[in-house]
Amino acid sequence: MKTFDVAIIGSGPAGLATAIGAAQRGLSVHVFDRQRGPIDKACGEGLMPSGLSALERMGALQHLDRRDSAPFDSIVYVQESGTRAVGKLPAPGGLGVRRLALSAALLARAREVGVVLHEQTGVRGHSRTSQGVEVVTDSETFTAGVLVGADGLHSPSREREGLAGPVARSRRFGLRRHLALAPWSRAVEVHFCKGVEAYVTPSGVQRVGVAFLWEERAVSGEVSFEALLAHFPALEEGLRGVAFDSTARGAGPLLQHVKRRVAERFALVGDAAGYVDAITGEGLTQAFEGAEALVAVLPEVLARKGAVEAFAGYEAAAERAWRRYARLASVLVWTAGRPVVRKGVVGLLARSPGLFERVLRFAL
Numbered sequence: 607m608k609t610f611d612v613a614i615i616g617s618g619p620a621g622l623a624t625a626i627g628a629a630q631r632g633l634s635v636h637v638f639d640r641q642r643g644p645i646d647k648a649c650g651e652g653l654m655p656s657g658l659s660a661l662e663r664m665g666a667l668q669h670l671d672r673r674d675s676a677p678f679d680s681i682v683y684v685q686e687s688g689t690r691a692v693g694k695l696p697a698p699g700g701l702g703v704r705r706l707a708l709s710a711a712l713l714a715r716a717r718e719v720g721v722v723l724h725e726q727t728g729v730r731g732h733s734r735t736s737q738g739v740e741v742v743t744d745s746e747t748f749t750a751g752v753l754v755g756a757d758g759l760h761s762p763s764r765e766r767e768g769l770a771g772p773v774a775r776s777r778r779f780g781l782r783r784h785l786a787l788a789p790w791s792r793a794v795e796v797h798f799c800k801g802v803e804a805y806v807t808p809s810g811v812q813r814v815g816v817a818f819l820w821e822e823r824a825v826s827g828e829v830s831f832e833a834l835l836a837h838f839p840a841l842e843e844g845l846r847g848v849a850f851d852s853t854a855r856g857a858g859p860l861l862q863h864v865k866r867r868v869a870e871r872f873a874l875v876g877d878a879a880g881y882v883d884a885i886t887g888e889g890l891t892q893a894f895e896g897a898e899a900l901v902a903v904l905p906e907v908l909a910r911k912g913a914v915e916a917f918a919g920y921e922a923a924a925e926r927a928w929r930r931y932a933r934l935a936s937v938l939v940w941t942a943g944r945p946v947v948r949k950g951v952v953g954l955l956a957r958s959p960g961l962f963e964r965v966l967r968f969a970l
Contacts, residue, residue, distance in 0.1 A: 610634035610722075611908055613741045613750035615729050615763050617643055620876020620893035621756030622712040622721075626664045627901030629719040633908070636750070637721055638743060640728040644709035648782045648855035650817045650884055651708075651809045652678070652794050653701045657891035660898065666715040674707030676808035680793040681887075681966060683952045688840070691955035692793070693962030702794070702809040704784070708890075729757075731766065738912070739871045751908045753872050754900070759862055761878035769874060771863025778939070779858030780884055782817035783831045784851035789814050790844075794887065798952070799837045800945050801825060803885065806841070813851050816841075819884055821943060822859075830854070860884065868921050871912030875900050880928060882935035885942065892931060899923040 612628050614621045617639040625635045639645070653661065661667045679699035683691040716723065724743065731742045732753055739753040755763030764770050789808030797804040801824025809815040818834040827833065831854045835842045864880040867873060874880075876893040900920045907916040941948050955962040 608746070609737065609749045610636055611751045612636070612754060612904060613638065613739065613748060613752070614754040614756055615639075616756035616758060616876070616878070617641075617645065617709075617713070617723065617725070618647065618756060618758060618876060618893075619708065619712060619890055620878070620897055621754070622716050623660070623664060623894050623897035624754055624756060624875055624900055625716050625721045626666065626712070626719055627897055628904055629716070629721050630664075631901065631905060633904060635721045636724060636748065637716070638724045638727050638729050638741070640726065642725040643713045643723075644706045646706050646709070646852075646855065648780055648817070648857040649705055649889060650782070650794075650805050650807055650887055651702055651705055651815050652807045652887050652890075653703055654887060654891050655696050655698060655700055657888075657894055658698070658701050660891070660894035663898075664715060664894075665718075666711045669711035669714040670703065671707050671710070674704040674810045674813070676702045676789050676810055676813075678702055678792050678794050678808055682791075682793045682795045683955065684795055684797045685949060685952055686799055689953060689956050691952050691962055692959055693955065693966045694959075696967050699792075700794070702789075702807040702815070704809045704813065704815075729763070732763070734871060751871070752904060752912055755872065755874045755878045756876045757878055759857060759860070759877045759881055761874065763872075764864065764874055764878050767869050767872055769865050769867070769869065771865050771880075774859065774861035774863065776861055777822040777859040778819060778861065778883055779822065779829075779856060780817060780819050780860060781829070781831060781834060781854055781856040782815055783854045784809065784813050784815045785845055785848045786812055786851040787814060787848050788812050797838050797841055798942065798948060801943070802834060802837045803942055804835070804838050804841060805887075816845070817884070819860075866921070867924055868914060868917040870914050873900055873917055873920065879924060882932050883939050885938045886931065886935045888931055892927065895927060896924055899927075
């Protein structure tokens with residue numbers, strides 16, 4: 607039976623960021639995933655300034671193919687009437703990154719620092735022993751000092767540990783696809799209509815990503831990229847005849863609660879550790895910052911043989927970040943779902959760009 611320090615389920619951004627950070631601290635790390643990377647996923651693909659800084663700190667930015675990324679320096683809210691509110695981001699701005707390119711960069715950095723990747727290897731279960739956590743895969747059994755669940759929005763490891771919170775009554779979903787054209791601005795545009803938002807993100811030299819978020823009860827009939835795009839006539843007209851650059855990918859329900867993020871010899875990170883909504887654009891930042899906080903306590907956790915108390919610093923940091931993010935996301939979702947309120951708020955921001963920029967500096 608193979609034994610090492612840290613086993614991570616999931617090779618998405620949160621899992622690989624945790625793996626890279628742990629390996630940089632001299633720990634032996636193995637990552638397991640059912641898929642072979644680079645792995646695509648439905649997401650907005652915007653890295654905000656703090657997330658971009660985290661990517662640089664872990665040494666992955668240098669591996670990024672810049673043809674598959676595009677800088678942006680502002681967020682633009684667009685009402686049905688065409689009213690636009692523009693808020694500049696803090697320097698150095700953000701970066702739209704094709705998810706496949708981000709995955710490839712993180713995988714390259716993980717290999718560079720000695721992470722062992724078990725691709726196309728599903729984890730069937732895990733249990734605690736006197737030696738650590740026994741991880742049972744499709745083909746082998748491993749023993750790790752600590753197990754990290756970074757297995758996404760609907761995390762199987764979270765369910766096995768009994769850490770999932772109550773099922774949310776609100777059901778929001780997301781769908782994303784790319785189009786092959788040069789970005790027309792250095793901005794992430796958020797287009798609003800009743801019950802649906804469209805997020806347009808530069809994500810390559812010749813690519814833009816369009817992602818939709820919607821409340822289940824607000825959309826009837828067929829749910830497809832084309833049907834959702836039809837809610838935004840001006841955007842639809844601007845994209846008419848443009849070739850697709852990817853297949854449509856969806857996700858949801860988005861809102862996921864957790865009771866806790868840690869247990870004996872076990873921790874959740876990334877979307878598996880709780881998720882509110884993609885409306886803030888902070889998903890990747892949350893993943894990277896959560897990974898950094900977890901990595902900071904792993905040496906002590908291992909020294910104390912996985913005691914729950916040794917995770918206290920991570921749980922506290924993750925909870926602080928969660929509360930800030932959850933408050934902001936909840937307010938934005940509430941506002942987006944009430945057109946009269948939302949039109950008033952966006953109208954105010956359109957008239958007061960300085961206020962919008964202060965809000966962004968506080969939020970990001």
